[in-house]
Amino acid sequence: MTIADSGLEIGARRPRPWSRHAGVVIPPLLVFIAAIGLWELIIEAFEIQRFLLPRPSEIASLFVEDFGRLIRQGRNTLGVAGRGLLLGGGIGIGLAAITFRTRWMAEGIGIYAAVLKAVPVISLAPLTVVWFGIEAGSKIATVAIATSPILFTYTLVGLRSADPNAQELMRSYAAGHFRTFWNLHVPYALPFFFSGMKIAVTIAMIVAIISEYFGGSFENLGGYIRNEANNVHTVEVWTAIVMACLLGISQYMIVAGIDRFVLRWHPSKRNS
Amino acid sequence: MGAPSLQTAIAFEGLRKEFGAGVNATLAIESVDLNIAEREFVSLIGPSGCGKSTLLRLAADLIEPSGGAILVNGKSPRQARLDRDYGFIFQSPTLFDWRTVWKNVALPLEIMKIGGMNREKRDEEIERLLDMVGLDGFESHHPYQLSGGMQQRVSLARALVFRPSILLMDEPFGALDEITRDRMNLELHRIWAETNTTILFVTHSIPEAVLLSGRVVVMTARPGKVQEIIPIDLPYPRTTEVEESTRYYELVTEVRESLGMAMAGGL
Ligand SMILES: Nc1ncnc2c1ncn2[C@@H]1O[C@H](COP(=O)(O)OP(=O)(O)OP(=O)(O)O)[C@@H](O)[C@H]1O
Numbered sequence: 001m002t003i004a005d006s007g008l009e010i011g012a013r014r015p016r017p018w019s020r021h022a023g024v025v026i027p028p029l030l031v032f033i034a035a036i037g038l039w040e041l042i043i044e045a046f047e048i049q050r051f052l053l054p055r056p057s058e059i060a061s062l063f064v065e066d067f068g069r070l071i072r073q074g075r076n077t078l079g080v081a082g083r084g085l086l087l088g089g090g091i092g093i094g095l096a097a098i099t100f101r102t103r104w105m106a107e108g109i110g111i112y113a114a115v116l117k118a119v120p121v122i123s124l125a126p127l128t129v130v131w132f133g134i135e136a137g138s139k140i141a142t143v144a145i146a147t148s149p150i151l152f153t154y155t156l157v158g159l160r161s162a163d164p165n166a167q168e169l170m171r172s173y174a175a176g177h178f179r180t181f182w183n184l185h186v187p188y189a190l191p192f193f194f195s196g197m198k199i200a201v202t203i204a205m206i207v208a209i210i211s212e213y214f215g216g217s218f219e220n221l222g223g224y225i226r227n228e229a230n231n232v233h234t235v236e237v238w239t240a241i242v243m244a245c246l247l248g249i250s251q252y253m254i255v256a257g258i259d260r261f262v263l264r265w266h267p268s269k270r271n272s
Numbered sequence: 273m274g275a276p277s278l279q280t281a282i283a284f285e286g287l288r289k290e291f292g293a294g295v296n297a298t299l300a301i302e303s304v305d306l307n308i309a310e311r312e313f314v315s316l317i318g319p320s321g322c323g324k325s326t327l328l329r330l331a332a333d334l335i336e337p338s339g340g341a342i343l344v345n346g347k348s349p350r351q352a353r354l355d356r357d358y359g360f361i362f363q364s365p366t367l368f369d370w371r372t373v374w375k376n377v378a379l380p381l382e383i384m385k386i387g388g389m390n391r392e393k394r395d396e397e398i399e400r401l402l403d404m405v406g407l408d409g410f411e412s413h414h415p416y417q418l419s420g421g422m423q424q425r426v427s428l429a430r431a432l433v434f435r436p437s438i439l440l441m442d443e444p445f446g447a448l449d450e451i452t453r454d455r456m457n458l459e460l461h462r463i464w465a466e467t468n469t470t471i472l473f474v475t476h477s478i479p480e481a482v483l484l485s486g487r488v489v490v491m492t493a494r495p496g497k498v499q500e501i502i503p504i505d506l507p508y509p510r511t512t513e514v515e516e517s518t519r520y521y522e523l524v525t526e527v528r529e530s531l532g533m534a535m536a537g538g539l
């Protein structure tokens with residue numbers, strides 16, 4: 001009996017972190033190394049010119065050299081993306097919270113959210129420049145326009161997913177709107193909110209960089225890419241792209257990490 | 273309309289409830305007249321779909337009647353709800369997954385911000401209730417780490433914690449094994465006897481209804497009506513000895529026959 005018990009316990013224990021992560025980390029890492037090697041080889045074999053496609057090793061060394069400046073520029077772009085997301089999220093989540101109890105209002109706004117998601121929002125960037133000027137303001141506005149419908153839709157669905165029985169329970173306590181909202185609807189909305197956020201942070205970064213292509217300061221990733229590309233400084237462009245990728249990935253991972261932590265109780269996150 | 277008797281906790285008068293409208297309308301409750309006195313323990317029993325849950329939900333002001341009247345503690349159900357006169361126990365446990373067992377039980381106190389109860393006393397009360405439903409040691413578990421029966425016991429503790437004067441219980445022990453169920457029944461009965469609680473108790477179990485109640489209300493199949501009200505003249509306290517008495521078996525048989533007629537009538 002004790003042997004069976006302890007056997008079960010060992011079986012039930014989670015595998016050690018390294019062996020658990022190894023399967024996830026090693027294959028992509030191998031693919032990455034192979035791709036970089038292949039890239040170097042192709043350039044060597046076909047004598048591809050530097051301005052068309054630079055060597056990864058060259059990009060890497062310039063990236064290290066320019067790291068300080070790239071980080072500064074990245075921070076500016078991140079600032080635009082972040083403030084745009086804050087504004088867009090505020091509008092989207094706020095509207096969802098105000099309208100989710102009133103079907104016709106939520107649906108009325110929902111249609112415009114759907115339209116806005118279908119429109120390539122970046123095509124509005126020149127317009128926002130006309131409205132808000134060439135500097136950060138217009139870029140923040142474009143990011144907000146792009147992210148608000150995403151967060152509106154996800155938050156709305158989440159708020160509405162609250163268990164009807166639990167709603168009746170709160171009603172039986174004569175709980176006020178605010179208490180019901182905070183104690184019941186918000187926890188139900190969180191998983192949806194985080195799914196929306198994972199999409200929105202990525203979109204915010206993309207839209208921020210592309211808006212920066214349309215003009216304004218060079219002290220950000222998009223502006224730097226625009227400037228260096230005009231001068232056919234391909235290696236410089238690549239270093240900015242690498243920085244954009246790294247920032248995008250870390251942003252996503254931070255959101256995913258918070259999601260994991262906050263929703264420990266959720267069926268999708270529990271460890272068995 | 274005369275002044276409502278203070279002795280009546282819940283009064284249903286010519287109560288009617290129809291769901292939906294037009295061709296899709298379902299008449300769930302046709303006409304129910306029933307008075308439940310203060311401190312009474314009344315069981316509702318009847319075929320599935322006869323409107324037992326509906327009756328409870330009407331009393332709790334969770335839905336509105338289509339006709340007739342309800343008085344709860346001499347007030348409209350709405351006023352009684354706003355006064356937090358009753359605790360409702362749903363057919364499913366309806367716990368909050370993101371809260372621990374402890375915090376689930378504390379929920380009504382948090383929501384109602386019950387004055388006059390200091391934190392220490394509050395914690396003591398929660399601990400006592402969790403102990404009573406046999407869940408001490410599980411305070412910091414989350415609902416998904418409990419069995420269905422344990423979850424339902426948390427929901428019982430949660431309903432008792434703010435000491436409502438009326439308990440509306442919708443098959444609270446349906447998911448429990450027989451031994452736990454018996455224990456919970458005896459506990460519930462003890463709580464009822466020790467406090468001034470009025471209990472309206474929906475069940476599918478005839479022995480349970482007879483053991484616990486002062487009266488058993490047998491309902492007909494849909495649309496729900498009161499088929500018969502059977503007074504249970506067993507001595508108190510209801511112990512295992514009572515459960516083994518001849519009178520107990522006679523009453524169980526009586527309820528069973530009445531229920532049989534109620535089901536036949538509905539066919
Ligand atoms: N929200 C609703 N909309 C439409 N019909 C409903 C609704 N709620 C209940 N009904 C109908 O009312 C009738 C009574 O339902 P109710 O849930 O009160 O039955 P019950 O006696 O509690 O049954 P059970 O013992 O199976 O729990 C059923 O026929 C059901 O279909």
Ligand SMILES: [Mg+2]
Pocket residue numbers: 324325326363442
């Ligand atoms: Mg029911």
